[in-house]
Amino acid sequence: MREKLEKYYSFVFEKELIDEIVQVGVYKKLRENEILVDLGDKMKGIPLLLEGAIKIVREDKNGEEILLYFLERGDTCASSFASAISNGRCGIRATAEKESEIIFLPKEKLDEWMLKYKSWRTFVIESYNIRLNEMMETIDSLAFMNMSERLYKYLTDKAQIMRETSLNTTHQDIAYDMHTSRVVISRLLKQLENEGKIKLHRNKIEILEF
Amino acid sequence: MREKLEKYYSFVFEKELIDEIVQVGVYKKLRENEILVDLGDKMKGIPLLLEGAIKIVREDKNGEEILLYFLERGDTCASSFASAISNGRCGIRATAEKESEIIFLPKEKLDEWMLKYKSWRTFVIESYNIRLNEMMETIDSLAFMNMSERLYKYLTDKAQIMRETSLNTTHQDIAYDMHTSRVVISRLLKQLENEGKIKLHRNKIEILEF
DNA sequence: ATTATTTTGTGATTATCATCACATAATTTA
DNA sequence: TAAATTATGTGATGATAATCACAAAATAAT
Numbered sequence: 001m002r003e004k005l006e007k008y009y010s011f012v013f014e015k016e017l018i019d020e021i022v023q024v025g026v027y028k029k030l031r032e033n034e035i036l037v038d039l040g041d042k043m044k045g046i047p048l049l050l051e052g053a054i055k056i057v058r059e060d061k062n063g064e065e066i067l068l069y070f071l072e073r074g075d076t077c078a079s080s081f082a083s084a085i086s087n088g089r090c091g092i093r094a095t096a097e098k099e100s101e102i103i104f105l106p107k108e109k110l111d112e113w114m115l116k117y118k119s120w121r122t123f124v125i126e127s128y129n130i131r132l133n134e135m136m137e138t139i140d141s142l143a144f145m146n147m148s149e150r151l152y153k154y155l156t157d158k159a160q161i162m163r164e165t166s167l168n169t170t171h172q173d174i175a176y177d178m179h180t181s182r183v184v185i186s187r188l189l190k191q192l193e194n195e196g197k198i199k200l201h202r203n204k205i206e207i208l209e210f
Numbered sequence: 211m212r213e214k215l216e217k218y219y220s221f222v223f224e225k226e227l228i229d230e231i232v233q234v235g236v237y238k239k240l241r242e243n244e245i246l247v248d249l250g251d252k253m254k255g256i257p258l259l260l261e262g263a264i265k266i267v268r269e270d271k272n273g274e275e276i277l278l279y280f281l282e283r284g285d286t287c288a289s290s291f292a293s294a295i296s297n298g299r300c301g302i303r304a305t306a307e308k309e310s311e312i313i314f315l316p317k318e319k320l321d322e323w324m325l326k327y328k329s330w331r332t333f334v335i336e337s338y339n340i341r342l343n344e345m346m347e348t349i350d351s352l353a354f355m356n357m358s359e360r361l362y363k364y365l366t367d368k369a370q371i372m373r374e375t376s377l378n379t380t381h382q383d384i385a386y387d388m389h390t391s392r393v394v395i396s397r398l399l400k401q402l403e404n405e406g407k408i409k410l411h412r413n414k415i416e417i418l419e420f
Numbered sequence: 421a422t423t424a425t426t427t428t429g430t431g432a433t434t435a436t437c438a439t440c441a442c443a444t445a446a447t448t449t450a
Numbered sequence: 451t452a453a454a455t456t457a458t459g460t461g462a463t464g465a466t467a468a469t470c471a472c473a474a475a476a477t478a479a480t
Contacts, residue, residue: 058346058349058350058353060350060353060354062354064354066349066350066353066354068346068349078338078342079342081335082335082338082339082342082343085332085335085339086335086336086339088339091343091346092346111328111331114324114331115325118321121321121324122295124335125291125292125295125296125334126296128288128292128338128342129292129295129296129298131342132288132289132292132338132341132342132345133301135342135345135346135349136268136278136301136302136345138349139268139276139278139345139348139349139352140268140270140276142349142352142353143268143270143276143352143389144270144272144274144276144389146466146467147466147467170426170427170428171427171428172426172427172428179353179354180467180468181467181468181469182427182428183429183430183467183468183469183470184466184467184468184469186427186428186429186430187429187430189428190428190429190430200428202426202427202428202475202476202477203426203427203476203477356436356437357436357437380456380457380458381457381458382456382457382458390437390438391437391438391439392457392458393437393438393439393440393459393460394436394437394438394439396457396458396459396460397459397460399458400458400459410458412445412446412447412456412457412458413446413447413456413457
């Protein structure tokens, strides 16, 4: 745990803070598709992502989903932070897109570290900023782009997060993430394939052009 | 200045912090439609809203807009905070929807106060949370609602923020905020009027049902 | 190997919204 | 007051995406 923590966080956190995190943090391995945070959960702490990829989705009352953004190593879930600090409920669902490793930090420390470590304050503020910006990008996509552009962005973004040039996914799964229907996705994918941007296989999409 | 500050912030900030704000804060009055923050601005501080209403919009490269949310008294602009702290550029435009009063806080103090005042830490985190939640609501609207529902939500939200039951606005202005066309808005407004939810006048929309 | 299930492909139809074109009404300006 | 400007109303048409219905291909289960 310390090893990976130092690998990805030594440029972010002071040594003393890393020591504290090792002491109080709880290491956890998530298997693919495991739910880390669910709608309405009260967070008793926040997760630091050491390895892997986490999908953050929003759900409406009818159970329909829309992807907000992905987290990758070095990220934390700002929504959890919010929920943990204010004892409120989380408005999102976080699912491991692939096997992932996290460190769970108890909420008691969150404010304490704000006083003790400048690097922690910076990290928290930075995390919020990154998340606000991701949300703005999501809003941009929804407001300004058509389905085909959104789809292509989805594919390239996800490939980047997953550190793969091929995605193992079905058309239906993409449709869920983008809150549309499988038929629409299938047709647009075929179109992107004809444009030479991707190559389609069963359960797999190769991205040829980034 | 102190008077209004105490009126809206005495339950939020410690007395000593209010004293400091009075000392270093710069009071400013904004006239209607004045731009407080523009796209690409580097923020030298953050605004605390004392009175009035501020509209936060996002713009894409083609100059097309979409409303993100409104600020009202007691709010601050989390995006500015982000930009001020990180010396980055602001990704939004903030415009006074009506005459407003703000206190501008210099960025040098922002981190200092994090150490000194628990109430400041709470305020900053709370502000980010509120903004994240507003963004999620905006995403919900875009992803899950049709134009008519979005429009009705826009009208009632704005009325609430403006503390009025009538809005002085044109169909075109609404269309800009919602990133659609005037024709669409006119037709949907007429429909809402037929449903008895609003009453239309020239340059004015009365909201009959909240 | 046969059957069942999952995944993808595709035509047809409909709904929503975008866009064009122009009319009419209210208000301002000259 | 006449002309110009601004705001709103409305028909027609087109584009995008949603939905239905079903076929075909690939894979998994028995």
